[in-house]
Amino acid sequence: MxxxxxxxxxxxxxxxxxxxxxxxxxxxxxxxxxxxxxxxxxKIDMDFLSNFPSSRARKAGIYPAWTGTLWILGLTAIIAIPIGIAAGIYFEEYAKKSKMANFLEINLANLAGVPSIIYGLLGLQIFVRTLNFGTSLLSGACTLALLILPVIIVSTREALKAVPDSIRQASYGMGANTWQTIWHQVLPASAGGIITGIILAISRAIGETAPLIVVGAATFITNVPDSPMSDYTVLPMQIYSWIGMPDKEFAKSAAAGIIVLLLITFVLNGIAVFLRNRWQKKVKW
Amino acid sequence: MEKLSIKEKKLEAINLNVFYGAKQVLKDVNIAIKANTVTAFIGPSGCGKSTFLRTFNRMNDYVEGFRKEGDIIVDGKDIYQKMIRVEELRKKIGMVFQKPNPFPKSIFENVAYGLKIQGIKNKKLIEETVEKSLKQSALWDEVKDDLKKSALSLSGGQQQRLCIARALALEPSILLMDEPASALDPISTAKIEDLIWELKQKYTIVIVTHNMQQAGRISDNTAFFYMGDLVEYDETKKIFTNPEKERTQNYITGRFG
Missing domain, CATH: 1.20.5 (Single alpha-helices involved in coiled-coils or other helix-helix interfaces)
Known part of the structure; x- marks a missing residue:
């Protein structure tokens, strides 16, 4: 051979x-x-989606859990998106060269790798106790926002980096200042990438359970959240509590809960893929 | 070369030294450029000609480690003074880059951008300016029916003329061109050269080029750079027929480059 x-x-x-x-x-x-x-x-039917949890498996539903998940998602997005994008822009467009930026950058990368339970403990101390938000949706959303901020910042930077420097030069060359260049040229050209990153970050937040346990998400709840200060539960918490039940019927409820959770995640990821493709078609360098 | 009076000088560099970090890229350059002329900067790659061009609209400010000594005077003003607002300066000095770099927007929006960032909202004025600029850059007839089309759908040569129109829309008095035709085919190059010839009536043009023939065809004066030195600066005719320095002679006859 x-x-x-x-x-x-x-x-x-x-x-x-x-x-x-x-x-x-x-x-x-x-x-x-x-x-x-x-x-x-x-198990999946209207009853399952519109019933409250119950000690009888046949009647138990996920109404508070999926509404809680959507609330948490919405609040987390509202808190994390503006902060994340602004920080990403600062890093990429303004602070490029300073030593301070380098130092922050290293720490940012580290933050993205911190176990989520640690964020939970941080949230407990800051939001639940110091700021006195209690075990509310707001505490949970703030905690998750902290958790996904590094991801949003990093993906925003990647999207901005993908915009060729020649575009910035052209804009500066015409007398635009940095902010005008970012607002009129860089952001529109990178919007697809930024949105994709945000959606992926948020779909990560959906599945998080550990930090929410720490900041006080309930496992059994008898009302649907109606304000950011409401008590709440989320789908992963509900699933987790059902899996521990002795009645085998609850295993079915847990499986059904997982299907709903997966559906929400797939829909979000689908939107991300759609936006990315659309954006890539529109902008070719 | 004739001595210029202070009033005739549009652009001037006085004892200019430029450094990138520890590396010196321009050495004690002195030049005075007359209004409404085309001046070509020639020289081998890395000789500092593009860097020099970019000191006139301060585009080097974004380069890490950039530092300069000496003065750059535009219309009698030292443009590196603290009081100078660089955005105002660049409205007066249009720039065209080596690779066509239209914004990923419509043709119309590309040309209107300069007005937009100045806060001009008058639709009629913007439309008139767009038309006028596209006519000046000899692109109007080719694009007048689809101004809404993406600028990226144009050919390379058209894109470059769009970039010229975009610069002209701000009604600058000076045009800096950094090898504007080096990425283009011969026909597009010829169109750009014709255009430069016409624009000379209204603008002071400084063009960096690698192409000797191009410099010979379109410029009134030529400056030859070598390793950061301004070796010779004179009327183009003289540089190409009877240069004073041997190095210039060797370069333009293609003995090195």
């Missing part, structure tokens, strides 16, 4: 191993999804 043959075999072998690894991940996901769907799909 020549060395060329050997190399060819190695090449092929890696191709198949790689393929096997890819399918392993997909296969597990399919089994998981199949299992969840088979168990939970029968």
């Amino acid at each position: 020549t060395s060329a043959d050997k190399n060819r075999i190695k090449d092929k072998a890696f191709e198949y191993v790689g393929m096997a690894c890819t399918f392993f991940g997909l296969f597990m996901l399919v089994i998981f999804l199949g299992d969840i769907l088979m168990t939970g799909i029968e």
